[in-house]
Amino acid sequence: MTTSPQRRIDVAGLVIALILFVLAGVVWWDMTKLQILSPYDLGPKVMPIIVSGALALLAIGNAIGALRGDLPARDHLDWKPIILILGGLACLIILIAIGGGFMIGTAILFATTSAAFGRRAFLTDLLIGAVIAVFIYLLFAKLLTLSLPAGPLERLF
Amino acid sequence: MEAFASLADGLTVAIQPMNLLFALIGVLLGTAVGVLPGIGPALTVALLLPITFKLDPGGSIIMFAGIYYGGMYGGSTTAILINTPGESASMATALEGNKMAKAGRGGPALATSAIGSFVAGTFATLGLTFLAPYLVDIAVSFGPEDYFALMCVAFVTVSATFGDSPVRGLTSLALGLLLGLVGIDILSGQSRLSFGIPELYDNVEVTTLAVGLFAVGEALYVASRRHVHEEKLEAVRGSLWMTREDWKRSWKPWLRGTAFGFPIGALPAGGAEIPTFLSYSTEKRLTKHPEEFGKGAIEGVAGPEAANNAAAAGTLVPLLTLGLPTSATAAMMLAGFQQYGLNPGPLLFADQPKLVWGLIASLFIANAMLLVLNLPLVGLWVRLLKIPQPWLYAGILVFATMGTIAANPSPVELIMLTVFGVLGFLMRRFDFPIAPVVVGLILGPIAESQLRRALSISLGDPMVLLQSPISATLLIIALLALIAPFVLKGLGRFKAVED
DSSP states (O other), rough: OOOOOSOOOOOHHHHHHHHHHHHHHHHHHHHOOOOOSSSSSSSSGGHHHHHHHHHHHHHHHHHHEEEEEOOOOOOOOHHHHHHHHHHHHHHHHHHHHHTTOOOHHHHHHHHHHHHHHOOOOOHHHHHHHHHHHHHHHHIIIIIIIOOOOOOTTGOOO | OHHHHHHHHHHHHHHSSSHHHHEEEHHHHHHHHHSTTTOOOHHHHHGGGGGTTTOOOHHHHHHHHHHHHHHHHHHHHHHHHHHHHHHHGGGGHHHHHHHHHHOOHHHHHHHHHHHHHHHHHHHHHHHHHHHHHHHHHHTTTTOOOHHHHHHHHHHHHHHHHHHHHHHHHHHHHHHHHHHHHHHEEETTOOOEEEEOHHHTTTOOOHHHHHHIIIIIIIHHHHHHTTTTTOOOOOOSSSSSSSSSHHHHHHHHHHHHHHHHHHHHHTTSSSSSHHHHHHHHHHHHHOSGGGGGGTOOOOOOHHHHHHHHHHHHHTTHHHHHOOOOSSSHHHHHHHHHHHHOOOOOOOHHHOOOHHHHHHHHHHHHHHHHHHHHHTTTHHHHHHHHHOOOOHHHHHHHHHHHHHHHHSSSOOHHHHHHHHHHHHHHHHHHTTTTHHHHHHHHHHHHHHHHHHHHHHHHHHHTTTHHHHSHHHHHHHHHHHHHHHHHHHHHHGGGGGGGGGG
């Protein structure tokens, strides 16, 4: 909270306020579709009404804060690592969704995250990721008997 | 002396070999994961929750107790040796502890924090032992409207009263409450905010939210600003042991830290940060060596560490007796109970005395184990700190995703994890507190069911909330706690000590 002499309108802050306002609307709209079964209480509608109202109020509060430039100072953002990590997660999700099991996806996630943190040895990391995936598979599936999504690789074990 | 008898009963449960083993595993796992930079106790518990799915409730809750205390201990080791506190409550420890490590006194800093944690943990757990039966007696007489009002107090203190910005804190809370609405409403069988997606019908998993916000969010945040600062690991040089002088300078701060930490943790006043900073500023004022503060004063490690641990044990008081989590870690513990269909609160003390008192007794044991194990094992923990950052975060993400799909084998769960990760990243970037989201998600549905129970008893008359004297008083407290930060701008200043 620095009191800089020139307080500028914070656009990102206004976007946050807008998102909160939209969320308030979604909660309200969803609430209108609910039916009240008991004549005595508002039933399932009470909480959505409270939450929607609170979100709308907080949207106003955040908007005021953004207009006054109250948001904390932010560093310059480096997008590349974020895209790498989210890309790795996306690969994992897609592979699991199409039945490719989790091991390949996990190895990719390991390697992309590692690259996001500045490593330059993608293939080595892919291998390390694969070893970790096997280890976790054995720990979770065999020792703790939890089910992990299986693909062609997992069926080998 | 009902408490003593119950505790003795609990001890007979806790010292069964299997349970001792669970406590030991919990303590070791908790410390190992908690030591990793960027992983606080809440994430430690969240990451390790899936591992306990198939264990029996008694044993795994005892394991949680070990993970909880171990995670706290591991966090302070990281704070001292690399100055990256995994959570705001270790910030005060990092201030002086890291300076001590830089000056080659890392050993005594770790020792005073370990022994201080033990002293504080033991006294605070004793406090829990004696306070719990009284609170349970009071809580039994609470009606649903009183519970609802109590939860309102917790909501406000956790999110608004002591944070940097009440508006941002309340926004976080509202997001948590919104997520709590998702799924089938148990009382009416209608789905809310599910948009026809089957995975959303059975509610948002607390572990998915916590792991997304803390693990994925933290990884994205740290990766995006890697260019801003690099961390440096301080080697532990010289003796691990504290000198006579160190002992003399440490024991009073331990006790004072405990005195700050336990009551503030036990009241639903939200978190361990306030007592740690209170303790830090008190020690700074009382010390005979003011010139050392800011350069590595042992009092500045001993006090806040004790306060931190005492507060952590203190939050177990409202958690166990009222089912009221007041920190992200306590919320994760509650999630741990819920996965076995156990609901902490007065009824649990009546229905499952062996489990509850076994847990409390295990806290003593876990605490003692930490003291005995951790100083000799410090070399091992330091080695964990040396894992290169790329592999560390890659490993955390792999484990986080595996834990999530092991709990709920569906790609939708992973998509939610990713979305929560992005949310956690944005919240860090714009300085929204994270804990209120987790508390809102887990406490929101409980508060709702209490409110609706109260309203259906009163035939829909909302005045019932003001007619019960307990509920009316609590609601007034909640209102005051809500208004206070807007009127008294200084409440957030505890955090300013770090500058």
